[in-house]
Amino acid sequence: MNDLSLFKRFAPQAPKQFQEGNNAVIYTRVSSAEQEDNTSLASQKRYCEMYADKKGLNVVGYFGGTYESAKTDDRKEFNRMLTFVKRSKNINYVIVYSYERFSRSGIAGASIADDLLKKYGVITLATTQELDPTTPAGSFQQKILFLFGQMDNELRRDKVVTGMRELLMKGYWVWAVPRGYEDLNKGKATERNLVVNEEGRLLKKAFEWKAYQQLSNAEIVREMKKIGVKLSEKHINNLFTNPFYCGLITSKLIPGQVIEGKHEPLVTKELFLTVNHIKDEKRIHGFVYDRENENLPLKIFTKCDKCGNTMTGYLVKKKGLHYYKCNTKGCGANRSAKVMHEKFRSLLKNFWIEKEDREIIKLQLEEQMGVFFKSQIENAKALRLKLGELKAKQETMEERFVIGEIDRNLYNKFKPKYEKECFEIERELNKTGGYSSNLKKVIDLVTKICLNPLLLWDSSDLYGKRIFQNLLFPEGIIYNRELDNYRTMRVNSFFSSIPQLARVLEGDKKRDSIKFDKIPTWVGPPGLEPGTP
Incomplete structure (x- = not known):
């Protein structure tokens, strides 16, 4: 039989995404209205159009064109673009000025670009960082660029955080004015004058009812409503556990420290402690497991050398210390998070x-x-x-x-x-x-x-640490409790x-x-x- 046309149905077809043309969409964004020149919206759009023209791509849609932070991927225009691309079924490319314009969320941004490619056949291209994400090397490089975008975010944040930390250490509150207060020097971060306002004097009654009459939170909510202050039980709980109201400042930026604030106290320290003593009597002390905690980045990533299971983490509430633990019955692998982190830093020094x-x-x-x-x-x-x-x-x-x-x-x-x-x-x-x-x-x-691998790991958030760990050690690390050290496959x-x-x-x-x-x-x-x- 010489007519082979009957056998065409058995011949492999070219991938669908490579057959439907060269349609593309352009996404542009800036983080603030102050950005100008090379990274302005108009400049980004122009460079993206020039890039599309050079590559012979047909631009069928524009998205963004506004101010959106890329620290997270919960962005209105960004999500509108993703929805359009996924539903159109005939889009081949997303063009951005640079990958940091697409996302600065590190592993999350890389995951979105990878999902677009593998599920929808849509390639994310950057005009200033030419690479081919369909190749192993190009895909790896793209993920690294997303990681560096996140790292850059962290470094910028570190500069801001350093200034905020200095103000906190001096006793100045650096965030929005808490409920019950007003700022007499509004707009002056280093000269803020936070004083108790009329609502604050009413909020003080909530502390007094809790301490002296031992009312429940639900009862306090009802009583506060009678005097014109609307609160939920959650708000009441936050009020009672915030040292700010007794004139002190605590923050994640200054962990483990308590600073005398420059602001006027709403209640005395004695009243604050009395209220929290009432709450503490009803608590069950011990330790609690932490599912997602920035203090335990090596959780799951680390395996027990003795039994091979992944190690979890928990917090000893009385001591305020985190630990890693193997949950296999009878294994006994248990170690301070502080020690294990220091040993991991020593491991990273090998690559410095x-x-x-x-x-x-x-x-x-x-x-x-x-x-x-x-x-x-x-x-x-x-x-x-x-x-x-x-x-x-x-x-x-x-x-x-x-x-x-x-x-x-x-x-x-x-x-x-x-x-x-x-x-x-x-x-x-x-x-x-x-x-x-x-x-x-x-x-x-x-x-x-x-x-400086130590700086990259130390300055990243939980997800940044995890992507770096898995980048360096793809199969995780193994902890030996007897030798008190790590090894990797x-x-x-x-x-x-x-x-x-x-x-x-x-x-x-x-x-x-x-x-x-x-x-x-x-x-x-x-x-x-x-x-x-």
Whole structure:
């Protein structure tokens, strides 16, 4: 049988997302109205349009164009864009000025971009950070960029927090004026004069009823309503447990510290303690498990060496201390979070490189990783050769059709076949052709991280810490209680040789040259099993 058309239904089809055209949407945003020049909304839109024009993309929609913070992904215009893209089913690209315009939420932003690609076939592109997220290297680099966006957020926040912490230490309240107070020097952060207002004098009665008449919170809510103050039981509880109302300042920014405030107290310290003593009598003391707590970033990520189960965390309320614990009955692995965090920091120090060593380490990493990517690069060469042969055949066939050597039926039979084969090869080339340039970009980011991995971990929030931990140790870490140390099954391939390279450089500071040919292709820090690509 020579008619093969009957078998077409069995032939694999090209991925749907690569067949539906080149439609794109543009998303622009700034964090505040003060942003201008290169990152203004108009500039972002212009660069995105130029990028789309250069890539031959058809822009079918614009989103954003307003001021939205990217610290979280709960943004009106951003979510409107996501809804449109997912429902349209014919959008191929989301174009942004840079990945930080898309999201600064680290792992959450990377997850959204990855979800768009894998579930909807939509690629997120940045005009200032060209990469191909459909390739392993490009996907990894994109995740790193999202991580750095979050890190930049944390560093900016740290500058603001430092100023706020200094004011708190001096006794100034830095947030919105609490209920029951007014600021006589409104707008002057360092000269705030918070005094009790008329409502505050009524709120004082709630403390007195709780302490002297031992009324329940529900009864106090009803009594407060009678005198014109609307409160819920939750608000009453917050009122009673906030030391601000007895003239003190406490905050997560100054953990474990109590500062005498510059503001007027609503109640005396004695009355405040009396109220809270009444509450404490009804509490059950002990320890409580913490499901999501920024004080326990290594939870679940750490496994018990004895039984292999993941370690959870809990808080000893009386001591105010956090602990990690293996829940396997009879295991007994239990350790202070403070100690385990310090040991993890010691582990991170293995990946710390000096600024002056960065360039030479980058060159060595490029050589090592180039060995791994050699097969992909050679495969790309073979694909280009095959593509050239196919296009030559296609041109020959078209020429023969023009001069009448073959009829239209034969031409129509082979033309789709050649076009499909060319399309599939070009798609594969898009995945492999950028390995060389992407590899250098990834290594540049990896070595940038290693200039101060401790700062990255310490300055990140809970989710930032987790993404960094899993980036460095993809299979987590294992804690041995008897030896009181960590080990790991695998180190990320891009990081695994850095400790040995750093040690070689440290030992050869006074030499004129370093013989890297003596270093194994893949090496890891002491006590860690080497990473594999």
